[in-house]
Amino acid sequence: MTLRMELGDRSYDIVIQRGCLQKAGQLLDLHRKVCIITDEGVPAQYAKTLAAQCKDPVIVTVDAGEETKTMDTVTKICRVLLERGFSRKDCVAAVGGGMVGDLAGFAAAAFMRGIDFYNLPTTLLSQVDSSIGGKTGVNLDGVKNIVGAFHQPKGVLIDPDTLGTLSPRLYAEGMAEAVKMALTSDAALFEKLERGDLPVEQVLEGALTIKKAIVEQDERESGLRKLLNFGHTVGHGVESAARGSLYHGECVALGMVPMCGREVRARLIPLLERLGLPTACDLDKEAIWQAMQHDKKSSSSGFSAVFVEKPGQGFVKQVSFAEMKAILEGAWQA
Numbered sequence: 001m002t003l004r005m006e007l008g009d010r011s012y013d014i015v016i017q018r019g020c021l022q023k024a025g026q027l028l029d030l031h032r033k034v035c036i037i038t039d040e041g042v043p044a045q046y047a048k049t050l051a052a053q054c055k056d057p058v059i060v061t062v063d064a065g066e067e068t069k070t071m072d073t074v075t076k077i078c079r080v081l082l083e084r085g086f087s088r089k090d091c092v093a094a095v096g097g098g099m100v101g102d103l104a105g106f107a108a109a110a111f112m113r114g115i116d117f118y119n120l121p122t123t124l125l126s127q128v129d130s131s132i133g134g135k136t137g138v139n140l141d142g143v144k145n146i147v148g149a150f151h152q153p154k155g156v157l158i159d160p161d162t163l164g165t166l167s168p169r170l171y172a173e174g175m176a177e178a179v180k181m182a183l184t185s186d187a188a189l190f191e192k193l194e195r196g197d198l199p200v201e202q203v204l205e206g207a208l209t210i211k212k213a214i215v216e217q218d219e220r221e222s223g224l225r226k227l228l229n230f231g232h233t234v235g236h237g238v239e240s241a242a243r244g245s246l247y248h249g250e251c252v253a254l255g256m257v258p259m260c261g262r263e264v265r266a267r268l269i270p271l272l273e274r275l276g277l278p279t280a281c282d283l284d285k286e287a288i289w290q291a292m293q294h295d296k297k298s299s300s301s302g303f304s305a306v307f308v309e310k311p312g313q314g315f316v317k318q319v320s321f322a323e324m325k326a327i328l329e330g331a332w333q334a
């Protein structure tokens with residue numbers, strides 16, 4: 001199936017189809033220089049399959065892991081583009097998870113003030129969430145995604161076959177973002193996730209349909225799009241404090257738990273447990289709190305945080321530092 005992100009002259013197709021990586025040459029404009037960014041942990045065959053369909057490809061393989069999502073790596077990618085004589089007519093393509101997508105997208109946004117970017121996500125997290133919507137960026141001094149740009153892809157190819165090589169833990173972290181979409185915006189999808197028999201294509205379609213509708217209404221996150229930050233206020237703090245020991249989606253799972261009303265939490269925790277996601281953590285709360293204060297979602301007056309009291313009805317509320325600290329102090333208690 002194909003969804004279309006309607007954003008005027010920045011509109012694009014999101015193809016969700018088994019085997020579509022092999023058809024990239026028919027679905028994307030690859031008759032030009034294409035810089036394919038991937039990482040060491042992504043099976044190399046995926047980038048090679050794409051390269052085989054490009055007129056003039058170069059593959060850049062960066063180290064796997066969130067530590068690679070830096071300005072230094074963006075500089076390295078831009079240097080390759082410069083040395084290979086890339087022009088504004090050429091493009092960058094990401095083949096990998098959300099880390100590679102955010103990094104490659106930002107390099108494409110920055111090089112020559114913006115060249116075309118294709119996203120071919122290969123983790124469940126990047127397929128259900130990060131590959132669409134145009135948020136690109138890198139981390140700086142331990143602060144997540146603090147340097148970045150809005151740069152919409154020209155096309156997104158989602159091939160669920162690539163999920164076959166994912167570890168169960170990586171699969172589970174992707175489900176956390178799908179739960180996030182459902183809890184904030186679609187009670188029926190949340191119920192289907194609770195039933196536990198939804199084929200992955202339907203998880204993808206459900207989650208991407210929600211995200212697409214939100215991005216179409218609020219591309220630059222002035223209001224509604226903040227809903228997609230559900231679980232991320234505490235989650236980003238946990239991610240910094242965990243120093244690489246927890247995946248992004250696992251941190252989002254932990255971050256959602258304290259932001260729910262009691263009844264929702266009573267349904268969320270068993271769902272997360274069944275999906276293999278953490279629902280409690282014993283990281284130092286002071287370290288989490290320090291990281292949370294540097295987050296983009298905080299300001300001098302407090303946090304713009306997302307809460308869910310009823311499935312499908314997330315809402316954004318301004319909370320003071322004291323209120324947020326109290327939520328963190330009470331988080332994950334039995």
Ligand SMILES: NC(=O)c1ccc[n+]([C@@H]2O[C@H](COP(=O)([O-])OP(=O)(O)OC[C@H]3O[C@@H](n4cnc5c(N)ncnc54)[C@H](O)[C@@H]3O)[C@@H](O)[C@H]2O)c1
Pocket residue numbers: 039040041042043064065066069096097098099100102122123124125126129130131132133134135136144145162163164165166167170173247248249
């Ligand atoms: N831009 C957005 O809107 C947005 C939204 C959510 C998350 N993110 C970002 O996404 C990142 C997390 O993404 P992620 O969870 O995909 O992590 P990731 O990109 O680091 O990938 C996780 C691991 O999976 C490996 N991998 C990728 N594809 C594979 C495959 N098919 N088979 C086997 N291994 C594979 C990678 O090598 C890596 O080791 C974070 O940087 C987060 O900030 C961005």
